[in-house]
Amino acid sequence: MRVFGHTADIGLAVRGTTLEDLFAWAAVGLTRLAVRPQRRPRAAGSTGEAAGPQALAPRRIPVSVPPAPDPEGLLVGWLNFLIYLLETEGLAYSAGTLRARRETDGLWRLTGELAARPVPPRGLRTTVKAATYHGLRVEWSPGPTPENPGGGLFRARVILDV
Amino acid sequence: MGDEWKGPLRQVGECRWEIPASYKKAMRTSGLIYASPEMVKDILSDQAPEQVANVACLPGVVGLSLAMPDIHWGYGFPIGGVAAFDAEEGIISPGGVGYDINCGMRLLRSDLTLDDVAPRLNDLMDDLAQTVPAGVGSEGPIKLSRSDLADVLVRGAAWAAEHGYGWPEDVGRLEERGALAGADATKVSGEAKKRGLRQLGTLGSGNHFVEIQVIEDVYDLVLARAFGLAKGQIVVMVHSGSRGLGHQVCTDYLAVMDLAVQRYGTNLPDRQLACAPVRSDEGRDYFAAMAGAANYAWANRTCLAHWVREAFARQFGRPARALGLDVVYDVAHNIAKFEKHEVAGEPGLRRKALLCVHRKGATRAFPAGHPDVVEAYRAAGQPVLVPGNMGTHSYVLVGTEQALAETWGSTCHGAGRRLSRSAAKRQVRGSELRRQLEAQGIQVRSHSDAGLAEEAPLAYKDVDQVVNAAERAGLSRRVVRMRPLGVLKG
Numbered sequence: 001m002r003v004f005g006h007t008a009d010i011g012l013a014v015r016g017t018t019l020e021d022l023f024a025w026a027a028v029g030l031t032r033l034a035v036r037p038q039r040r041p042r043a044a045g046s047t048g049e050a051a052g053p054q055a056l057a058p059r060r061i062p063v064s065v066p067p068a069p070d071p072e073g074l075l076v077g078w079l080n081f082l083i084y085l086l087e088t089e090g091l092a093y094s095a096g097t098l099r100a101r102r103e104t105d106g107l108w109r110l111t112g113e114l115a116a117r118p119v120p121p122r123g124l125r126t127t128v129k130a131a132t133y134h135g136l137r138v139e140w141s142p143g144p145t146p147e148n149p150g151g152g153l154f155r156a157r158v159i160l161d162v
Numbered sequence: 163m164g165d166e167w168k169g170p171l172r173q174v175g176e177c178r179w180e181i182p183a184s185y186k187k188a189m190r191t192s193g194l195i196y197a198s199p200e201m202v203k204d205i206l207s208d209q210a211p212e213q214v215a216n217v218a219c220l221p222g223v224v225g226l227s228l229a230m231p232d233i234h235w236g237y238g239f240p241i242g243g244v245a246a247f248d249a250e251e252g253i254i255s256p257g258g259v260g261y262d263i264n265c266g267m268r269l270l271r272s273d274l275t276l277d278d279v280a281p282r283l284n285d286l287m288d289d290l291a292q293t294v295p296a297g298v299g300s301e302g303p304i305k306l307s308r309s310d311l312a313d314v315l316v317r318g319a320a321w322a323a324e325h326g327y328g329w330p331e332d333v334g335r336l337e338e339r340g341a342l343a344g345a346d347a348t349k350v351s352g353e354a355k356k357r358g359l360r361q362l363g364t365l366g367s368g369n370h371f372v373e374i375q376v377i378e379d380v381y382d383l384v385l386a387r388a389f390g391l392a393k394g395q396i397v398v399m400v401h402s403g404s405r406g407l408g409h410q411v412c413t414d415y416l417a418v419m420d421l422a423v424q425r426y427g428t429n430l431p432d433r434q435l436a437c438a439p440v441r442s443d444e445g446r447d448y449f450a451a452m453a454g455a456a457n458y459a460w461a462n463r464t465c466l467a468h469w470v471r472e473a474f475a476r477q478f479g480r481p482a483r484a485l486g487l488d489v490v491y492d493v494a495h496n497i498a499k500f501e502k503h504e505v506a507g508e509p510g511l512r513r514k515a516l517l518c519v520h521r522k523g524a525t526r527a528f529p530a531g532h533p534d535v536v537e538a539y540r541a542a543g544q545p546v547l548v549p550g551n552m553g554t555h556s557y558v559l560v561g562t563e564q565a566l567a568e569t570w571g572s573t574c575h576g577a578g579r580r581l582s583r584s585a586a587k588r589q590v591r592g593s594e595l596r597r598q599l600e601a602q603g604i605q606v607r608s609h610s611d612a613g614l615a616e617e618a619p620l621a622y623k624d625v626d627q628v629v630n631a632a633e634r635a636g637l638s639r640r641v642v643r644m645r646p647l648g649v650l651k652g
Contacts, residue, residue, distance in 0.1 A: 003584065009237065010583060066417045072433075073420055080413045087299070087406050088356050124299040125612070127367045129261040129409040133416065134237030134434035159237055161261045161409075162368065162583065 003033065004157075011135070011159045015147060019071055020098040022138070022154040023078050023110070027093040030079055033160070035092045036125045058094050058115040061085065067107035071138045074100060074108045075156060079131035086124070091116035129161040167211045171195070171202070177231070177635040181215050188219040188431060195229040196569075198631040204580055204623060205233055213240040216431040220245070222252025222440075224505055224517055228569050230524050231631035232578030232623060236260070238434030241523035241579075244572040247440065249500060249516040253428070254445045255437035256419060256452070258520030260496040261412045263452055264459035265403030266337075267493050267547035268467055269558065271389075272474070273486030274396040276376045279647065282477050286374065287605045287648040289473040294372055294466060296365035296652045297609030304362045304465065311355055312347040314362065318457030319492075322464035327363065329483075332464060335538055336492040337526065340460035342499065346450035350407070351414045354451075358407030358458055363465030367609075369617055370402045370652035372470060373549070375556060375644035385560055385641045388542035389490055397644060398474075398487070399556055400466050401549055402652070403496065404459035411455045415448040440518050449498065449518075456497055463492055490558070491536075491545040495525045495575035501534070503570055519570045527561030527573040527638045535561075546638050549576050550625035552606070552617065552649040553599055557629050557640060564636035573638040574629065577622035586621035587612060599649075608651040617651060 004011040012029040016022030065077040085091045096114035103109055136158055143152035174180045174194075179202065181193035193214035197205055205211065210233050217239055218227035224246045233242035238257030247253050279286065295302040304327070306314065314321045319340025322328045333340045347355075365372065377395045380386045391397070404411075419436035422428075422444040428437065438444035467489065471482035478485055498520045507513035528535050530543040539545060546559035554577070565571050581589070592611025595618050599606050608614040632638045 068417070069421060069424055073417070077417060083413075084353055084357070084410065088353075090299075125610070127298045129406075130413045132237040132261075132434055133257075133420065133436065134432060136433060161237065 003029070009159050009161050011157060013157050016154045017148045017151060019100045019154055022156055023075060023098055023100065024096055026075060026079060026156060026158065027082055027096065030082055030128065030160070031092045034086055034124060034126050034128050035119055036123050038120065038123065058117045059091060061091065061114050061116050063098065063110055063112045063114060065110045067109050069107060071100065071108055072136045074110050075138060075158060076131045076133055076136065078110055079158065083128050083130060085116060086119065090119045092119050126162055132159050132161055134159050165209065167206050167209055169211060169215065171206070171211060177631050181211060183218065186215055186219065188429065189215060190223050191218045191226050193218050193227040193229070195233060196631060196635045196637065197231045197233070198627060198634065201231060201623070201627055201631060208235040210235040210240040213238070213432070214243065216435060217243060217245050219431050220247065220253055220255065220435060220437060221428060222248040224248050224252065224515070225570070228572070230572065230574040231628045232523065232574045232576055234578045234580065236522065238432055239520065239522045242574065243522045244520065244524045244569055246503065246517040246519045246570050249440055249518055252440050252518060253437035254440045254448055254498055254518050255435055255520065256412045256415045256448060257434045257436060258522055259412065259452060259498050260522050261409045262403035262496055263408035263411060264456035264494045265496045266459060266463065267495070267549060268400040268463045269490040269547050270398040270467055270470060270487050271391060271490050272396045272398070275394050276396065279374065279396050283374070283605055283648055286473065286477045287607050287650065289477055290372055290470065290650050291607040293469045293473045294365055294650060295363065296650060298367045300364045300366065301360040302363040306359050306362055308355065311358055314458055314461045315347040315350060315454035316345050316457065317341055318460040319464040322461040327468040328464040332489045334536060335489040336460060337494055339536065340464065340492070342453040342456045344450055345453035345457050347454055349447045349450040350411060350454045354407050354410035354414060357410050358405065361405040361407065362458070362462055363469065364405060365402050365466060365652040366405055367613060367652040371552065372466065372650040373399045373552070373556070373646050374648040375399060375646050377642050378555070378645045379643040381640040381642065385542055388539065389545055389558060389641065390488065391490065391558065391642050397490070398470050399547065399549060400463055400470065402463055402466055404455040405462060407458050408455040411451045415451060418444050418448070452498060456494060459494070460492065491539070491547060493525050493547050496522055501570065517570065521572055523575050524572045525575045526571055527559070527565045528571045529561050529563045529566055532566065546573055548574060548625065548629060551577050551619040551622040552604065552646055552651070553602065553619035554625055556644045556646070557625070558642045559629065559632070559638035560641050562636055562638060565638060569637055574632045577625040577628055579621055580623050581621040583616040586618050587615045589620055590615050590618045604646050605648040606651065607649070614651055
């Protein structure tokens with residue numbers, strides 16, 4: 001996962017061995033951009049600003065993403081769902097069990113569940129307004145690839161409005 | 163920065179540069195960029211001109227695909243882009259408005275001078291930093307119920323004024339009187355409403371700010387007087403928008419339009435230009451939701467101005483009214499509106515037509531006498547509020563007849579970015595920038611050094627050049643120029 005610049009905004013370039021893996025890495029990238037790194041919880045009785053284990057306990061959230069005509073649209077919908085969770089619930093992606101598939105109506109859908117941890121006060125570092133369709137790409141390279149000698153690789157680029 | 167643009171750009175006037183319709187097969191009209199010759203190199207340094215050409219490909223475009231002198235690379239439409247579409251045959255596009263629907267500027271005047279403010283500037287800035295909710299993830303003291311929010315979405319600034327967050331006379335000095343007609347709260351999603359419930363009266367982050375300024379130069383004494391402005395006077399500029407609610411409305415309807423593009427068989431050169439016919443269900447619903455978000459933004463800036471008035475009143479020990487903290491004007495610079503304009507009709511004839519005018523990073527600039535200019539300024543012309551960056555000047559301009567004839571009554575909206583946020587941070591540290599600005603006599607309050615660096619003056623074009631190019635092209639005229647004294651960054 002890497003970040004690239006755009007005049008008004010910022011972009012994410014991610015890779016994954018499956019579409020679900022790609023989506024998970026995109027979520028990690030978004031979280032790293034939007035949320036300050038958190039210190040490890042300290043032992044009981046210690047002082048400091050770090051959030052306690054209770055505050056950091058993840059919550060399980062069902063995935064709710066609108067259907068899209070292709071994987072690109074699904075990726076944008078997924079990131080926008082995570083942005084919504086961050087802003088309204090103060091929850092940041094930490095892990096997910098995802099399934100992306102094309103259904104009989106021709107639309108792509110993302111289902112599953114994610115684990116999201118609460119962001120402590122002042123834990124947000126950047127307001128990400130939205131993931132955009134501008135310059136959006138999801139590409140599949142058939143394997144073997146250097147990153148995945150046993151198979152192919154998905155690559156995606158998405159620009160975020162910040 | 164992106165790759166340099168290699169397409170055809172032909173100078174067709176002192177500050178006019180044409181992208182011919184022959185550049186791309188799908189272009190339905192030419193592109194026209196307003197810029198002075200010395201600005202063109204910067205404009206060609208990324209793909210913003212390509213975006214001007216892309217907009218020219220959209221169905222129902224009327225006239226040219228336009229870009230103001232502060233054009234820079236956006237997503238879909240360029241920032242600084244203006245395009246009009248036939249209200250019957252054309253399209254409406256969330257990408258032509260942007261995520262921050264009705265991001266805009268408000269200007270408050272005062273009866274104070276630099277001598278009044280200078281000794282108290284430090285305390286005043288501290289008070290503003292305490293009073294104005296700002297920064298990433300900021301929430302405000304206003305807790306809206308769902309029915310309150312529905313009222314805000316329809317009534318905009320008037321809701322805020324009636325609930326004690328503004329003065330009744332404020333609304334008469336706002337574009338559209340602070341409420342765009344056609345808003346329908348039922349077209350705004352539950353997710354968007356949830357994002358809006360706790361954010362009314364908050365500045366946000368990024369390039370949003372509250373700035374105390376002093377008027378340093380007056381270019382047109384008569385117009386300055388008409389706007390209640392004079393040399394040496396203290397004014398306050400507020401830059402904010404519709405916050406998370408507006409972002410979510412744009413996100414929601416881009417997904418809707420992404421499917422609508424397939425349904426209506428629209429060919430797009432860039433997916434972010436997703437659109438639907440103005441008269442389709444998708445188009446009507448988007449306009450109703452966008453108008454709601456625009457009204458939320460006008461209510462938001464009304465509340466922000468209220469916090470500013472409270473801080474001034476506390477620091478000067480006098481009511482805000484006694485300090486003369488009246489609204490000068492408030493402009494939207496990310497919006498789509500239905501407006502009547504003259505268009506080419508039968509050969510040699512002009513006719514009035516209803517158009518859906520998209521302004522994305524562009525300001526309406528109607529001339530004197532136009533019926534849509536608020537009564538207070540109808541004889542003078544519409545004030546145009548143009549911020550610079552926190553180290554340079556800002557301006558009040560006035561709209562012109564030529565803008566009405568050429569750009570659907572539009573001009574520039576600011577300095578325009580030239581560096582990405584990450585590039586800006588590589589060139590200057592926030593703490594160093596703070597010291598530089600304070601050495602220039604500009605007090606800075608910011609929740610984040612990194613956020614401050616992202617908005618460094620070096621990340622922006624020269625606002626004087628932008629405003630001069632707009633004036634040389636006849637799109638607006640300078641009235642006054644302000645110098646910053648204190649900046650509260652979002």
